[in-house]
Amino acid sequence: MKARIVVTLKTGVLDPQGKAIEAALKSFGIQEVSGVRQGKVFDLEVASDNREQAEATLKAACEKLLANIVVENYTVEIA
Amino acid sequence: MKARIVVTLKTGVLDPQGKAIEAALKSFGIQEVSGVRQGKVFDLEVASDNREQAEATLKAACEKLLANIVVENYTVEIA
Numbered sequence: 001m002k003a004r005i006v007v008t009l010k011t012g013v014l015d016p017q018g019k020a021i022e023a024a025l026k027s028f029g030i031q032e033v034s035g036v037r038q039g040k041v042f043d044l045e046v047a048s049d050n051r052e053q054a055e056a057t058l059k060a061a062c063e064k065l066l067a068n069i070v071v072e073n074y075t076v077e078i079a
Numbered sequence: 080m081k082a083r084i085v086v087t088l089k090t091g092v093l094d095p096q097g098k099a100i101e102a103a104l105k106s107f108g109i110q111e112v113s114g115v116r117q118g119k120v121f122d123l124e125v126a127s128d129n130r131e132q133a134e135a136t137l138k139a140a141c142e143k144l145l146a147n148i149v150v151e152n153y154t155v156e157i158a
Contacts, residue, residue, distance in 0.1 A: 006120055021121065021144070028143045032126045032136050041085055041118040042100065047111045057111050064107045065100070 002079040003046050003058055007067045008039035042066060046078075054078055081158040082125050082137055086146045087118035121145060125157075133157055 009015050015037045022036040048054035058076045067074040088094050094116045101115040127133035137155045146153040 008120065008122060018121075022123075024144055025140055028140075030136060030140050030143070032133075033123050033140065034126065035122075035124040037122045039120040039122065041087065041120045042097075043087060043114075043116045043118065044101075044112050045114040047113065054111075057109060061104055061107075061109050061112065064109070065103055 001046055001048065001051075001054055003044055003054065004077045004079070005042040005044070005058060005062060005066060005074060006039060006077075007042075007062070007072050007074045009037055010071055010073055013071045039072075040066075051078060080125055080127065080130075080133055082123055082133065083156045083158070084121040084123070084137060084141060084145060084153060085118060085156075086121075086141070086151050086153045088116055089150055089152055092150045118151075119145075130157060 018037040021038060022033060025033050025036070046054045046057055048057060055076060055078060062074040062076065063069060097116040100117060101112060104112050125133045125136055127136065134155060134157060141153040141155065142148060
């Protein structure tokens with residue numbers, strides 16, 4: 001089944017990349033934006049008959065590799 | 080209002096980063112995953128009273144800066 005994992009910085013963690021993007025958007029004339037924060041998204045296929053098992057696999061993937069749980073949150077959505 | 084922009088590679092565009100992540104997951108013992116593709120997510124605040132106007136602003140942001148529309152797709156979700 002198809003799944004999407006979204007990894008974002010925790011609230012309070014500084015995001016200089018987001019700040020740079022915000023400044024760039026403003027320099028392009030897009031003034032209405034603020035609080036830009038960048039994260040990562042992973043689209044993947046997981047081989048499993050069972051939704052709970054797939055979710056457990058993907059949580060393990062996040063905790064072991066995809067997210068740094070000290071400074072990042074992750075969400076798992078299974079389609 | 081809060082918004083999320085997700086930028087992903089178009090189908091058919093090679094994703095060596097996704098392939099590397101998939102190989103790393105397998106080396107960590109997570110064999111069930113395949114077809115890993117990495118994208119970017121931007122969480123931001125857009126100053127607008129009007130949903131359509133906010134959507135137009137964010138589309139402009141994607142086309143001008145956040146996505147390379149030759150090889151990437153984007154989606155805009157307004158909360």
